Amino acid sequence: MSKQNKTxxxxxxxxxxxxxxxxxxxxRLLNSIRLAxxxxxxxxxxxxxxxxxxxxxxxxxxxxxxxxxxxxxxxVFIQTLIKRNIVCGIASEEEDDFVSINSQDSKNQNxxxxxxxxxxxxxxxxxxxxVGTIFSVYRRITPVGSPVTIDDFLQEGHQQVAAGYIVxxxxxxxxxxxxxxxxxxxxxxxxxxxxxxxxxxxxPLDGNIYSCNEGNYIHFPQGIKxxxxxxxxxxxxxxxxxxxxxxLVSDFHRNMIKGGIYLYPKSSKxxxxxxxxxxxxxxxxxxxxxxxxxxxxxxxxxxxxKPTELHERVPFMCGxxxxxxxxxxxxxxxxx
Ligand code: AHM
Ligand code: MG
Numbered sequence: 001m002s003k004q005n006k007t008x009x010x011x012x013x014x015x016x017x018x019x020x021x022x023x024x025x026x027x028r029l030l031n032s033i034r035l036a037x038x039x040x041x042x043x044x045x046x047x048x049x050x051x052x053x054x055x056x057x058x059x060x061x062x063x064x065x066x067x068x069x070x071x072x073x074x075x076v077f078i079q080t081l082i083k084r085n086i087v088c089g090i091a092s093e094e095e096d097d098f099v100s101i102n103s104q105d106s107k108n109q110n111x112x113x114x115x116x117x118x119x120x121x122x123x124x125x126x127x128x129x130x131v132g133t134i135f136s137v138y139r140r141i142t143p144v145g146s147p148v149t150i151d152d153f154l155q156e157g158h159q160q161v162a163a164g165y166i167v168x169x170x171x172x173x174x175x176x177x178x179x180x181x182x183x184x185x186x187x188x189x190x191x192x193x194x195x196x197x198x199x200x201x202x203x204p205l206d207g208n209i210y211s212c213n214e215g216n217y218i219h220f221p222q223g224i225k226x227x228x229x230x231x232x233x234x235x236x237x238x239x240x241x242x243x244x245x246x247x248l249v250s251d252f253h254r255n256m257i258k259g260g261i262y263l264y265p266k267s268s269k270x271x272x273x274x275x276x277x278x279x280x281x282x283x284x285x286x287x288x289x290x291x292x293x294x295x296x297x298x299x300x301x302x303x304x305x306k307p308t309e310l311h312e313r314v315p316f317m318c319g320x321x322x323x324x325x326x327x328x329x330x331x332x333x334x335x336x
Contacts, residue, residue, distance in 0.1 A: 008034055008174060008185040008194035015178070026137070026162060026178065028086045029112055033135060036080040037166040037174055038192055040073045040119070040133065044168045045189075047125055061096045061311055069125055070094055073118035073133065081114060088140055089113040089148035091310055093120075093279055098310060100147045109145060112161070113138050113152045115279040121247030130169040132249025136283035137162040153278065153310060157303030163283035165249045175201065175253070177290040182256075198257075203293035207259025207320040208240045211251045219267035223298065223334030227263075227327045248275065252284055252318065256291055261319035261327060265298065273297070273315035277307055281316045294324040298331040 006014075009031065016027045047069060074094040081087050082101055088110040091098040101110075117134040124131055138159055140152040164176025172187040174194055184198030210231045217225065231240040243260070245251050251262050266273045275281050285295030285302035295302040295318035305314060317327050 006196040008196070011183065011185070011196055015180070025086060025111060028084065029081070029114070029137065030162065030176070032080050032084050032086060033077070033164070034174060034194060036077045037133065037172075038187070039076050039080070041166070041168055041172045041187060041189075043072055043076075044069060044119075044125070044131065047128075069131075070119045070122045077116055077118050077133070077135075086110055087112050087114050088144075089152055091115045091153050091278065093117040093276060093311070098148065098150065098153050102147075111139050111144060113140055113148060115153060115283075117276070117279045120249055120280065121245070124245070124247050129245060130167055130247055130250040132168065132247060132253075133166040134249060134280055134283050135162075135164055136160055136279055136286070150310070154307040156306055157277075157282035157285055160282060160286045160303075163286040165252070165283070165287070167249045167253050169250060169253075173197070173253070175287065177287050179286075179290065182287055182291040201256055202291045203256050203288065203320045204259035205292070205320060206237075206322045207255065207261065208237060209243050209255055209258060209260030210240050210263065210323075211242070211244045211255060211260060211319075212263040212265070213244060213246065214242065216267050216269060219269050220265050221267075221298075221331070221334065223331035224263065224265040224327070226334060227330040230326070230330065248280060248284065252287075255319045256288075256293065259320045259323075261317060261323040263327065264316045266315040270313070272313040274313060275316045277302070277305060277312045277314045278310060281314055281318075284316075284318055288318050292321060293319055294321045295319075296324060296328060298328060 012027050012030050074092055078090055089098055089100050115136045119131055120134055121131045138155050139161055142149050142152055162178045166174045173184050175184040182201040184201050185194035186197035187194050255262055264273055264275050281302050288295045297315045317324055
């Protein structure tokens, strides 16, 4: 069988021995995420057909309206992981606090915690634009068998053991890393199987796409404004082209394939940035670095930031290495 014909299930099993802490637990965890992704994909795909779009009426901890599919995706991922008894804790963008999980015998022996954004970019759902799921996995640091604590979730990004995303796009893909490169799998919806379609994904070192919400330009820090002007300048291989879907997973996915940079800087509107460190930026940073790219807050490597709260926000830039380095250079220059 050629490498491209491999299914995600086969790939996970074949690669579990390469993972240094292997006990089969991470394999079961990834298989559960694969299953939940298929269930959510089914629902996302019929969003235009049934009366499921629109606000659920709840407001989450960040003061944003939740949409029905956000709630649905949250339930599917959390319930799938809880019922299979493979994690000891879950934190989600849609939950104010982390969930501590007890196994049937009430002594949870599981080692992993999962942090998840069940449906990112959900403001795009009702206009039929791609959305995504982002996940991040850590080994707990508190003793196995005891209830998880906030410390198990507030770990630096470089401690991640796995991270990935699902993009519900023109085709649905699951892309993940366990620290040995990045591989992408495309769902064949007819038979409900993910196939390895994008082995060893890698950001080109340079690119010509910049992705940011330029509507916020006036509120950006000077260094970011200068970098955007640099992208637009007629010189060498520039001007670059601007592409912004407003759906992090989709913008990241395109930039990884074509070469580009995604920026969500801090601004006077969002003084700490908008994106969440633990379940948006860290997993994307892990994937970026594993794919020869780079992720930072403009000054510091994202995966070196010490988290202080579950729903913490950070400025974020991520993508082709040379492009991120250039944007950092402008940020530093503007401070002098
Ligand atoms: P969400 O978690 O509320 O969906 O917000 C995250 C999304 C990202 O997917 C996207 O890149 C960004 O917010 C878009 O924000 P904006 O509309 O301010 O440009
Ligand atoms: Mg989100």
